[in-house]
Amino acid sequence: MTATVRFPQPYTGGAAAQEAMRQTLLPALLERFPEGVEELPTPFDIAQLKVMPDKLRDVCVFLKEHGFNVLMDVAGVDYLPRTPRFEVVYHLVALPSLWRLRLRVPVDESHPEVPTVSDLWPSANPAEREVWDLFGIRFAGHPNLTRILLPDDWVGHPLRKDYPLRGEREKAMGPAAERNWYHAPKRPGDAPGSTGLPRSVSEGGD
Amino acid sequence: MSRIVRSGQYELNVEELKVGGEGDRMTLSVGPHHPSTHGVLRMILEIEGERIVKATPEIGFLHTGIEKHAEHLTWTQAITVLDRMDYLAPLSNNLGYVLAVEKLLGIEPPPRAKTVRILLTELQRIASHCIWLGTTALDIGSQSVLMYAFNIREQILDLFEEATGARMNPSYFRVGGLANDLPNGFEDMVRRFLDEFPERLREIRTILDKNPIWLDRLRGVGVLKPDQALALGVTGPNLRASGVPYDVRKAYPYAGYDEYEFDVPVGESGDCYDRYLVRVHEMMESHRICRQALERLEPGPVMVDDRKIALPPKEELRHSMEALIHHFKLVSYGFDVPAGEAYQAIESPRGEIGFYVVSNGKNKPWRVRVRGPAFFNVFAMPVMMEGALLADMVAVIASVDPVFGEVDR
Numbered sequence: 001m002t003a004t005v006r007f008p009q010p011y012t013g014g015a016a017a018q019e020a021m022r023q024t025l026l027p028a029l030l031e032r033f034p035e036g037v038e039e040l041p042t043p044f045d046i047a048q049l050k051v052m053p054d055k056l057r058d059v060c061v062f063l064k065e066h067g068f069n070v071l072m073d074v075a076g077v078d079y080l081p082r083t084p085r086f087e088v089v090y091h092l093v094a095l096p097s098l099w100r101l102r103l104r105v106p107v108d109e110s111h112p113e114v115p116t117v118s119d120l121w122p123s124a125n126p127a128e129r130e131v132w133d134l135f136g137i138r139f140a141g142h143p144n145l146t147r148i149l150l151p152d153d154w155v156g157h158p159l160r161k162d163y164p165l166r167g168e169r170e171k172a173m174g175p176a177a178e179r180n181w182y183h184a185p186k187r188p189g190d191a192p193g194s195t196g197l198p199r200s201v202s203e204g205g206d
Numbered sequence: 207m208s209r210i211v212r213s214g215q216y217e218l219n220v221e222e223l224k225v226g227g228e229g230d231r232m233t234l235s236v237g238p239h240h241p242s243t244h245g246v247l248r249m250i251l252e253i254e255g256e257r258i259v260k261a262t263p264e265i266g267f268l269h270t271g272i273e274k275h276a277e278h279l280t281w282t283q284a285i286t287v288l289d290r291m292d293y294l295a296p297l298s299n300n301l302g303y304v305l306a307v308e309k310l311l312g313i314e315p316p317p318r319a320k321t322v323r324i325l326l327t328e329l330q331r332i333a334s335h336c337i338w339l340g341t342t343a344l345d346i347g348s349q350s351v352l353m354y355a356f357n358i359r360e361q362i363l364d365l366f367e368e369a370t371g372a373r374m375n376p377s378y379f380r381v382g383g384l385a386n387d388l389p390n391g392f393e394d395m396v397r398r399f400l401d402e403f404p405e406r407l408r409e410i411r412t413i414l415d416k417n418p419i420w421l422d423r424l425r426g427v428g429v430l431k432p433d434q435a436l437a438l439g440v441t442g443p444n445l446r447a448s449g450v451p452y453d454v455r456k457a458y459p460y461a462g463y464d465e466y467e468f469d470v471p472v473g474e475s476g477d478c479y480d481r482y483l484v485r486v487h488e489m490m491e492s493h494r495i496c497r498q499a500l501e502r503l504e505p506g507p508v509m510v511d512d513r514k515i516a517l518p519p520k521e522e523l524r525h526s527m528e529a530l531i532h533h534f535k536l537v538s539y540g541f542d543v544p545a546g547e548a549y550q551a552i553e554s555p556r557g558e559i560g561f562y563v564v565s566n567g568k569n570k571p572w573r574v575r576v577r578g579p580a581f582f583n584v585f586a587m588p589v590m591m592e593g594a595l596l597a598d599m600v601a602v603i604a605s606v607d608p609v610f611g612e613v614d615r
Contacts, residue, residue: 005483010451010470014458044309044548045458070436072551075562075575089562091549091577095436095450098457102549123439126585134273149266149614158274165278 015045017098022047025066025099033059040104046091048102053114056105060090060117067094068101071121074128076135080161085109086137090117107137116142134159231259236599238267244341244603245610247584256595261588265581268614276574280540281307284571286377291576292612293374294337297330297366298554299612300379303574305460306550306561307381310543313515318506319383320462325396325499326369326378328492332403333362334555335485335492342482342604343414346423354410361399368392381541382516383509393500400496407489414482424479428590428602431476438589439582442557444606447484448476454553461552465502466495478605485607515541540569556580556607578612 026047030037036055040048051059072091079085086107093100105114116139118124128139129148136157139145147154156163237248246267252260272291276284288303289296301323308314315323340355363373369388370376378385414420430440435448445452453470455463471487473480509516517536518529545567551560557579564573583606590602 004474004480005471005487006474007469008451008472010453010456010472012456042547044546046549048547071439072558073439073560073562073575073577075577077564077573077575079572089575091560091562095452100458121439122437123582123585126581127439130581147266149269151266158271163274165274 011096011098014098014100018045018047018100021094021097021099021101028066029059029062032062046100046102048104051103051105053105053107056103056117057115059103060120063092063101064120067097067099068092070095071117071123071127074117074124074131076131076137076159078135078159078161083108086112086135088114088131088137112136113138113140115140118142133157136160230254234596238264244608245613247603247608247610247613249587249599249603251591251596251599253596256597258591258594258596258599261591261599263584263587265584265610265613268610270611270615272615273574273576276571278570280569281381281543281571282536282540284574285379286375288574288576289375289377290611291578291615292554292556292559292580292609294334294609295330295555296375297327297378298552298559299576300377301327301461302550302552302554302559302561303563304379304381305552306548306563307543307571309548309550310546310563310565311381311515312544313382313510313512315383315510316507318387318504319508321499321502321504322384322388322508323379323461324463324466325496325503326366328495328499329362329365329396331492331555332489332496333359335489336362338485338555338604338607339410339482342601342607343420345600345604347419348413348417351410351413354406354413358403358406361402365392365395365399368395380509380516382512383507387508393503396496396500400493400500403493404490407486411486421479423598423601424477424482424605426475426477426479427594427598428478428605429476430586430590434589435476435586438586440557440586441579441582442553442555443484443488444481444557444583444586446470447473447480449474454551454558458551460550466498468492468495478601481605481607542567542569543571551577554579556609556612557583559612576612576615578615580608580610580612581615584608584613 026039030039033055036052037059038050040050042048070093072093075089077087077089079087084106086109088105088107090103091100092103107114114137116124116128118128125143126148128142129145131137132139132145133147133149134157146152231252231254234251234253235248236251238246248264248267250262250264251258272287275287279287285300285303289299292299336355336359340352343351366376367373369392370378370385430444430448432448432450435445435450441452449472451470451472456470468491471484471491473484513532518532522529523533543565545565547562547564549560549562551558558577559579560577562575562577563571566572587602587606591599594602
């Protein structure tokens, strides 16, 4: 039996690669896209770009041609009082050159839609479904944009900041005993809407 | 006329299940409570006879809203919910999150804390791979390996209990260091374990390495080519088994890994057997790192000396009003983290786990996005299963090592 494990030189030098990318690729990218793309300064290691949704496809095609072969993550962020409210964040990695780049795409609340990149990087397929599921941001052209973590009949998008931690029922008005999950009807035969508490407590209101 | 078969509440249209000319194609739903799915994974398979034509994973059965919860807790409290994500490697989750927050704060823990963090996360990697080894062998048909592997893991959990007070979800790392120092005699306990471990692992390998059933079920099964793996975002041992030497510990050294000597095992063919070999070798590399960490372990503080972030020592509370105020403030309110965004990737036993942390300058995280490696690995399974036999599905799911706490979060 032959062992197939080798110990080759692993990819190293991530920090130097970031610097090289900032020097070479970023200026070329900003020159190629004079509008709709701007560099956001960051004190941390990963360079970040703000990309407008209408430029996203072109930027991604450009980046894929220049070596970014892994899409590590697609994330959503809800900056509630701000307009544009949402942001879709893409983390790209180029192997073996070890470049990293973050694309931040502002998305407006009135038209929460960005073009899909799942045809460029298949890993975007489930990740974009998750952003749709939890933030309600649509990805135009996605082959199968359905809920992924929550049941198909779920109402609302829980990671939005205006979605209560315990779900919509937290907003419902009513006596404290009815709002409280622990005092919901428990035993079979309890009348619907009864609290499962002694009458003196349940009728006492707040 | 289509014939409808009633089964309980479900109506199956028999005509739809048949594909003209291609032989009989049928849809088979496996899970979510199937013992070989390692949690709650539902696989919808389209099969022709014994061949899998198409597989569609369905996830979300363990969704607990951990990211939402973390937004409602202070920066320190969030550690406790985030380590319940990947319940086989909670300390890796702790480490990634804590490093991301430390990046935003611009602080660095003292050297002893860094060494202990590496020691414990590497022990965690061994424990996690042991579970993987045991459950995979169980799925393939060797029950005794499960017992041997759990024995090793049990010893590591005992070490964790000694150091952190908890076995499964230690929540031991803090922003700026550790919750408390290691107990007396802990180093000797670890040393005893490390002395014994290679022999225990060799025992397991003697059961498996020449076992014809093990070899037949794993070799050449579930092949994932390197370009496919990269396109699907696969990381960790699964990616390395396909021949890509990408390890976050080497590529973007964090937490002081650049000072340690270790190799990165890489497979060739990307089949289930390579994934087994890569993990077994990784355990030995973790063993090497643990040895080095033990040698480096010097006495010293385990928490940053910043009273705005670290709790004051207990004895100071009795005579210092200021310490009492700091204590009260930290326990009730927590601490503010400067506004900004940081992404910290670390190598968890399953691959690159990334924490994208957004702060708005307050005492609670505005957003903690977790890039779970298992989430992306699960969606690479259909590629591995295509054209495989139905029985190979079990081997593929097992060899990928999904942990559904992290897939569904």
